[in-house]
Every structure is written in C-alpha cells, then in structure tokens.
Amino acid sequence: MRADRWAPDVLGDGFEARLLPLADDDEGPVVATLVRYVPDATLRPARAVLYVHGWSDYFFQAPLAQYWHGLGAAFYALDLRKYGRSLRPYQTPGYVEDLRTYDEEIAAALRRVRAELGPVARVVLMGHSTGGLVLSLWAARHPGTVSGLVLNSPWLELQGSAIVRHVSAPAIHQLARFQPRAPLPNIDPGYYARTIAETTGGEWPIDDRWRPTPSFPVRAGWLRAVLDGHATVARGLALTVPVLTALSARTLISPRWSEEMRSADIVLDTEAIARRTIHLGPVSTLVRIPGGMHDLTLSARPARERFYAETTRWLAAYGWG
Template sequence: MWMPDVLDGFEQLTLDLEPDEEGDVVATLARRIIPGDTDAGVDLLYVHGWNDYFFQAHLADFWEGLGVRFHALDLRKYGRSIRDGQTPNYVADLGTYDEDIAAALAAIGHGTGGPRSRRLVLMGHSTGGLTLSLWASRHPGRAVGVVLNAPWLELQMREAGRRVLEPGVRAAAAINPRGPVAYYDRGLYSRAISAEYDGEWSYDSEWRSDLGRPPTPAWMAAILRGHDQVAHGLAIDAPVLVLLSARSTMPTRWTEDTRRTDTVLDVIGVARRVPNLGPVTTLVWLDGALHDVTLSAAPVREMVWRETARWFRGYVTADATRRETIDDTPPNDPWWRRAIAGVTSRRGRSRLG
C-alpha cells in the first residue's frame, strides 16, 4: 500500500524482500503523488549511491517536465529501507540487488511477464550507476536508455590499485565480512552540498551521514568484482548517457575547488571505462560539477538538464518514433533501406583513449 513519504508531495511503497541473516529485508519505492500533466509513455527508475538515499525532488521535477513518470528506489538497508539491527548499506554481492530492482519494476508495471506498453529508462548515481550498469548488461531488452550520474565504474586508484587491494579485501571478506575497513572522510563533500553548511540541499543525516559510513570487507569485495566486470566489458544494449564533472580533486581541507569538482571519484579513470559499457555511449563533461552533478550550482544544473533532455529526445523519444516507422515497413521493403534505418539509430557513440 502506498503511504505518505518524507518528501512533500511524494508517496512511498514498501517492497518486502526475502529475509537474510539479519532478519526481514525491504526496499522502498518513492513517487510523486500527483504526476505531471504530460505523459511521454516512459517510466524512469532512479537508484542512489553509497551512503545515500533519494531526496532530490528537483530531479523528479526535471524528468516529469519531459513527460516521464519518475520513481526512485531506496535499496535494502539504505535510507527509507533501513531497519533496526541491520548493517546499513551492507551487501556481499551487487547481484543481490536484482531482487530489489525486480520488485520495483513489478510495482511500476515493468515485470518480466506480459507485454509492456510503456518504455523504461534507468538512472543511477555513483554506486547505483555501477549496480544498474551490471543489471542492464544482464537483462538485455528491458530498458530503452540508461543515464549514469558519476557512476563508480573504476576504483579511485584505477586498475593497478584494484590488483593490489583485491587479494587482501577478499581474504578479509572471507574471515569477517562485516568487519572494519580503513576509512577516512573529513566531510568536505557533505559540506559542499548540505544546507547545514555551505551547500543548498536538505536531507536526513541519519540516512546520509555527513562523514560517510565505513565500508565492510564483503561490500568492498563486491564493488571490486563489479569494477572488474566493467573492465572486461559489459553488453548494455540500450543507449547510455554518462554525466561527469570535468575535474576531480581529493582535498584534505576546504577550498573553492571543493565546490566545483568531484571530490569522491577519479573522473578520468571512470571516463576510460565508459566505452566498455556497450556499443552506444555518450559522455558529457560538466565544468564545475560536484560528484552528484544534479546537486551542483544552478548554472551547472542547467547544463545537466539541457544535455540530458537532448539525449532523451534524441535516443528515447526519437528512437520510439523510428521503431514505429520501421515496424510499419512492408516486409518486401528493400533490405538496404532497413539497414540504413538501423545505422541512423546508432548515433553518438563516444570513445576515450
């Protein structure tokens, strides 16, 4: 049953999942109580990053302005889905989230059975971007587009760092999967976004800790396995849009760069993995963007909205029109005309050396 949400104008639905060793597990879906007036026939499912949850109502405003029905998923043990006695944010395999995503898609009418009259777009931020990339690669044909907001596609120390860390992390995960991992966060990114400090956004600091949450060995091992899969190449069959800050910095103290760069990920390392996602990828660099590009200063957000809308109209809306035209083509239409139509639908492929 849908219930009032913590965000004004939204409602939430609890999705019961299979219990794990810590007890009952749920995920939580959020949506606008009264959707927008226009309808493009598209549903969007948004998945947050690590130490995060959905609080970005302005993101829903943007998508609904395009006629998209927006839905956000708080994964198990995150945000709205945290329950007493659980290890927040914990999972030992990113594939475990398949159950959360399946439950959410079923709730919004995109289950695996029967015809689907509406199209599906996926959007993920940071770890959510990694999770959805892996999911989309394993589930071809389900989504017509994937939008990745600073997806965590590679470790900050890149491939060499993964090779050094992985054996120790795997061993620690086998011995004590929920044990401590060395972790240090001065809270500079939170200072850049939180209205309690130097930012403009309000959120529940119990659900999104200003100093982050120490990762666990099993969770870190799952992330490294995901990075390795991306490095070896995924097979996302839908067009992919990746939005990244133009620069990364790893500051040890507050500076003006903290307001204008990604202080969480190595954007060059991530960008080099973008062509590995699938055959059709678009990479947009955003000067002045924060790690969550949608939480950046207003002029940067306008660039985010403009580039995302252009991608959406070029690949999702226009592609649907092309498919309808192709579907109506008589069977005896010359093969070369159908081939040209297929080629023109694969625009915007990007490569980064």
C-alpha cells in the same frame, strides 16, 4: 508505510512511497522502498524513469523528479535495502556481499512501474555513483528490459586506476573471506557532505539518519562486491541500450578543505571513469560538466542546468525513441 498501498512521503507534496518486501537475510526481514512523484494522479505516462542512489545515500533530490515530470515521464526512485527509508535498526547499513543481490528489488520496482503504466511503457534507468555501477551490471544481465541508461558520476572504477584495484583486491578478498563485516578505516573527512548540506553552505536539506557524516562504515565484504563489479565493467558489458555517462569536468581529491571543492568531483576519479565508459556498450555517450560536483543534480545551478540540458539532448536522440 505499507507494502500494499502508497502513502505520503517525507519529501512532501506530490511524493508517495511504498514498501517492497524482500526475502529475509541473516539479519532478519528486508525491505526496499519505492518512491514516486505524482503531482497529477490523473496522468498515465507512457515513459518512466527509475532512479537508484549511491553509497551511504538515499533519494531526496526532489528537483530531479520534477525535471523528469516536465519531460512527460513518470518518476520513481528506489531506496535500496539497508539504505534510507529501507534501513532498519537491526541491519548493517548498506551491506551486501554481492551486487546481484539488488536484482530482487530492481525487479520488484519494475513490476510495480509496469503494473501502473502498462507493459509497453518505455523505462529508462538512472543511477548515481554506486547506483550507476549497480544498474550498469544489472542492465548487462537483463538485455531488452529497459530502453536506456543515464549514469550520473557512476563508480565504474576504483580511484586511481585499474592498477590500484589489482593491487588492493587480493587483500580485500582475503579479509572479506574471513571477516566480511569488518569495517575498513573511514577516510571520509566530511568534505562532500559540506558541499551539499544547506547547514554548511550547500543548497540541500539532508536527513542525517540516512546520509550521515562521516558516511556508513565501508565493510570488507561490500568492498569486495564493488571491486568485482569494477572488474566486470573492465572486461566489457556490451550493453544493448544507449548509455549516457555524465561526469564533472574535473576531480579534486585533497586532505585539506577548499572552496573549489564545491565545483569538482571530490569523491571519484573522473578520468578513470571516463576511460571505462567505452567498456559499457557500443552506443555510449560521455558528457563532462564544468563546475559539476560528484552528484551533478546537486551542483551549483549552472552545472546542474547543463547536466539536465545534456540529458534532454541525449534523450531526444536515443532514450525516448
């Protein structure tokens, strides 16, 4: 894969990828990777979507790209630095100390999108989990740049409540000050991976190099950046574009495995996130999806079809204008 041209992607037919070179950091050269879905290279849509994944993740949701293509939109996905296609052996997986660091690759991706589709193409951002937090904060800092925001189970608040965040933040900040790359205890039992991977009863092929079980170690400096992002959301973002936030209808966080975990969010506290949606901006829509998992696009067919239907309805009202 090169920075100056598109090349076939690991997802197969219709998918291409190219590197986005970024500024070096203290671990060495840094890249992000832009993926696009182009089943018909002769089309030049006037609408586009740029998708950003969540923590310890990468873009692999091919049906998501096909959904947007069916709506007449060009689809692009960004593997952020130190994730997925962009991860290099010498790097600390997923590690940044400030979520604003991602401004560089988001800007590079949007430049490429507009270079291909023209400067007046309408772009909607879509983010899952931590990617939803990253894009919400980015959109608040860059008003007037995109046309809308679709958030799939965005991580807008710490599990529990803001009280938990206020209590835990001082200790995390102190540790991050002196040992920013210190790994925190890994509490991932692998249940979420079990719900989605085709090898454990799910539907989806997963590359374990890029989405390992248990997940990448959570490090103090990264968690401090996330908590700072949560605090910014809590103060209010005043986003100037319409926002759709879609969440599972229920949360089920338990130390013991249950088959019910295949029809609930077992990663985030959806009630806490639902309360945060009013802080995003004046035009904010909340949808709850019965039977939805943490990534609604990976849920059982009835739930993911409901998610796509609600997204289409929202786009008709706001996103495409």
